[in-house]
Amino acid sequence: MAAEIIDGKAFAAGLRSRVAAGVAALKEAHGLVPGLAVVLVGEDPASQVYVRNKGRQTLECGMQSFEHRLPADAAETEILDIVARLNADPQVHGILVQLPLPAHVDAGKVINAIDPAKDVDGFHISNAGLLATGQKAMVPCTPLGCLMMLRDRLGSLSGKHAVVIGRSNIVGKPMAALLLRESCTVTIVHSRTVGIEALCRQADILVAAVGRPEMVTADWVKPGATVIDVGINRIDAGEGRTRLVGDVAFASVSAVAGALSPVPGGVGPMTIACLLANTLTACARVHGLPEPEGLAV
Numbered sequence: 001m002a003a004e005i006i007d008g009k010a011f012a013a014g015l016r017s018r019v020a021a022g023v024a025a026l027k028e029a030h031g032l033v034p035g036l037a038v039v040l041v042g043e044d045p046a047s048q049v050y051v052r053n054k055g056r057q058t059l060e061c062g063m064q065s066f067e068h069r070l071p072a073d074a075a076e077t078e079i080l081d082i083v084a085r086l087n088a089d090p091q092v093h094g095i096l097v098q099l100p101l102p103a104h105v106d107a108g109k110v111i112n113a114i115d116p117a118k119d120v121d122g123f124h125i126s127n128a129g130l131l132a133t134g135q136k137a138m139v140p141c142t143p144l145g146c147l148m149m150l151r152d153r154l155g156s157l158s159g160k161h162a163v164v165i166g167r168s169n170i171v172g173k174p175m176a177a178l179l180l181r182e183s184c185t186v187t188i189v190h191s192r193t194v195g196i197e198a199l200c201r202q203a204d205i206l207v208a209a210v211g212r213p214e215m216v217t218a219d220w221v222k223p224g225a226t227v228i229d230v231g232i233n234r235i236d237a238g239e240g241r242t243r244l245v246g247d248v249a250f251a252s253v254s255a256v257a258g259a260l261s262p263v264p265g266g267v268g269p270m271t272i273a274c275l276l277a278n279t280l281t282a283c284a285r286v287h288g289l290p291e292p293e294g295l296a297v
C-alpha cells in the first residue's frame, strides 16, 4: 500500500494560524508585540529566499520583523556589534543569524554571542546543553517541526525505535535528543556507520538529515515505518535546470513506508512556522507570562 504523505505545508499553515492567534491574544491582554530580527550576511540566493519568507510570515502573524543585511565581506566584529545591539533591544524577542555564514566568519562565535533567551534558532551552546540534558530550552526549528509531525501522526512515540541519519548540530543531534525525551530508543547513524542500511531497516521512525540526494531507498526502510525527509538538495535536471530532492528516494520509499514527508512540502515549511512559534514563546517567557499551548516542547 502507498505511504500516507505527511503534508508539511498544511501543517505549517495550521501552526502559523495558532501563532497568529497567540500574538493577537498577547497584544490584547498585555499590549505586547513579539519581534523577530534576522541577520543576513552575503548574497547566497537560497538564504535570501528563506530570509524574505521569514520576514513576510513574521508580519503575517502580527509580529514585528527587523532585517539586517550585510555584505559578504563584512567583518566578524560588525556582525557581533549588530547581535549586541539586538540583545539589548527590548522590541526584539527573537534573533537569528541566517546560515551559512561566509567562511571568514566564526559561526560558533556569532551564534554564542546571541542572548540564549532570544536564540529562537536554538543553536546557542546553552540551549543545546539544556536540550541534551532534558531541560526546558529553545529547540531548533527543523527538529521541532519533525517532532510535531511525528506526534501528530503517531501519538505517543514511547518505545519506538527511531533512527536518525546525520549528526549535525542543527538537525541530527537535537533531533536525537528530542526523540530520547519522547522515550524512543534512538540510534544515530552517519557516513562512517558500518551496516547503515540494516540499522535503518530496524527503524519504526526514520529521520534522514544527511544532505545526500535520494540516498535512502526502499530497501533501507521497514514496511510501515514513518519516514521524515529533512534533505534539501538541488540536483541537475538537465537543460540547465535544477530540481529539489530530499535525502529519500520518494517514489521507491513511498511504496514501503507507512508515512512519508515529501521534499518540497514537508519539513521545510515547518522550519519557518516553528521559528515563529519560538519567537512567540520567547516573548512570553521574557515577560514571565504563560506560554501559549502546543507551540513549545
Ligand SMILES: Nc1nc2c(c(=O)[nH]1)N[C@@H](CN(C=O)c1ccc(C(=O)N[C@@H](CCC(=O)O)C(=O)O)cc1)CN2
Pocket (backbone or CB within 6 Å): 050, 096, 097, 098, 099, 100, 121, 141, 142, 232, 244, 263, 264, 265, 266, 267, 268, 269, 270, 271, 272
Ligand atoms: N539560522 C538558520 N539558518 C538555516 C536554517 C535555520 O533553521 N536557521 N535552516 C536552513 C534554511 N531554512 C531556514 O533558514 C529553510 C530551508 C528550507 C525551507 C523550505 O521551506 N523549503 C521548501 C523548499 C524551498 C525551495 O524551493 O528551495 C520545502 O522544503 O518545501 C525553509 C527554511 C539552513 N539555514
